[in-house]
Amino acid sequence: MKDQSTKEVQKLDPQNLPSALSDIPGLIAGKKPAVFLDYDGCLSPIVKDPDAAVLTQEMRDTLQRLAKVCSVAVVSGRDRANVEKLVQLDNLYFAGSHGFDISGPGNMHTEPGGAKEALPALEEADKVLKEKLQDVEGAFVERKRYAIAVHYRNVAEAKVDRVKQVTEEVLQQYPQLKEGLGKKIIELKPNLNWHKGKAVLWLMEELGLNQPDVVPLYIGDDITDEDAFATLQGQGIGILVGEHDDKTAAEYRLEDVEDVQAFLETLTQTIKHQQQHN
Numbered sequence: 398m399k400d401q402s403t404k405e406v407q408k409l410d411p412q413n414l415p416s417a418l419s420d421i422p423g424l425i426a427g428k429k430p431a432v433f434l435d436y437d438g439c440l441s442p443i444v445k446d447p448d449a450a451v452l453t454q455e456m457r458d459t460l461q462r463l464a465k466v467c468s469v470a471v472v473s474g475r476d477r478a479n480v481e482k483l484v485q486l487d488n489l490y491f492a493g494s495h496g497f498d499i500s501g502p503g504n505m506h507t508e509p510g511g512a513k514e515a516l517p518a519l520e521e522a523d524k525v526l527k528e529k530l531q532d533v534e535g536a537f538v539e540r541k542r543y544a545i546a547v548h549y550r551n552v553a554e555a556k557v558d559r560v561k562q563v564t565e566e567v568l569q570q571y572p573q574l575k576e577g578l579g580k581k582i583i584e585l586k587p588n589l590n591w592h593k594g595k596a597v598l599w600l601m602e603e604l605g606l607n608q609p610d611v612v613p614l615y616i617g618d619d620i621t622d623e624d625a626f627a628t629l630q631g632q633g634i635g636i637l638v639g640e641h642d643d644k645t646a647a648e649y650r651l652e653d654v655e656d657v658q659a660f661l662e663t664l665t666q667t668i669k670h671q672q673q674h675n
């Protein structure tokens with residue numbers, strides 16, 4: 398699977414996308430899927446406190462069943478160790494910090510994307526942000542290995558601009574870092590050409606999934622998932638969960654986390670059926 402970063406990406410209004418639930422066998426067209434999943438807003442609903450976004454046992458069981466019939470990876474903006482702990486399944490692959498930190502079965506652990514040099518800047522920026530935002534009620538600075546999320550979901554409307562301004566000022570001080578946007582967060586990420594889409598391509602290559610009979614499928618809900626949708630356009634299947642503030646490069650949609658679970662369950666059955674009839 399090629400990196401087609403120069404290709405023209407088509408973006409649509411999420412409301413105009415067909416449901417991914419309507420014809421799952423038709424969607425995968427006899428191929429074996431490799432499934433890439435975002436965490437927040439996809440496997441677990443968006444909640445006020447990031448620590449409260451726990452995976453239900455039902456969703457864990459669904460993922461476990463799926464991972465028995467195809468490769469499954471969680472590709473998250475969260476810290477890799479944090480999302481591993483939330484999911485608690487050792488037969489899945491995990492890409493944390495938006496793909497800069499990857500682990501998987503058999504003690505696989507690697508940090509593609511070359512972000513190590515950004516660590517001192519992340520270290521400093523984290524301290525400065527925590528110091529400057531300590532008096533803003535509800536603001537939360539979440540350090541991940543290769544990113545910092547400044548959360549303002551629980552900040553009073555009148556104070557949100559201050560959080561954004563402080564974050565922008567800190568970002569200006571560190572050319573090693575760049576801005577990323579998400580649901581009620583501003584992120585500071587290594588200023589490198591690496592993202593969730595590149596992590597998906599990396600995993601496809603590493604896992605030997607670049608085969609004509611394998612179709613990559615990416616499900617996510619946020620702006621950072623757009624990199625993966627854009628990367629897979631024309632080569633795989635992008636599925637947007639709910640919507641965010643912009644148009645999307647995904648080709649299908651699911652309404653919410655419940656729909657994601659229903660989709661994954663039917664997908665597992667479809668793959669099993671295919672395997673029995675091949």
Ligand SMILES: O=P(O)(O)OC[C@H]1O[C@H](O[C@H]2O[C@H](CO)[C@@H](O)[C@H](O)[C@H]2O)[C@H](O)[C@@H](O)[C@@H]1O
Nearest residue numbers: 436437443444445447450473474475546580581
């Ligand atoms: O790529 P993801 O796995 O979706 O991670 C994106 C960010 O998710 C978390 O923040 C989001 O979810 C929180 C819990 O529902 C919510 O409170 C917050 O407003 C959302 O932005 C996580 O805390 C971030 O580190 C991730 O980057």
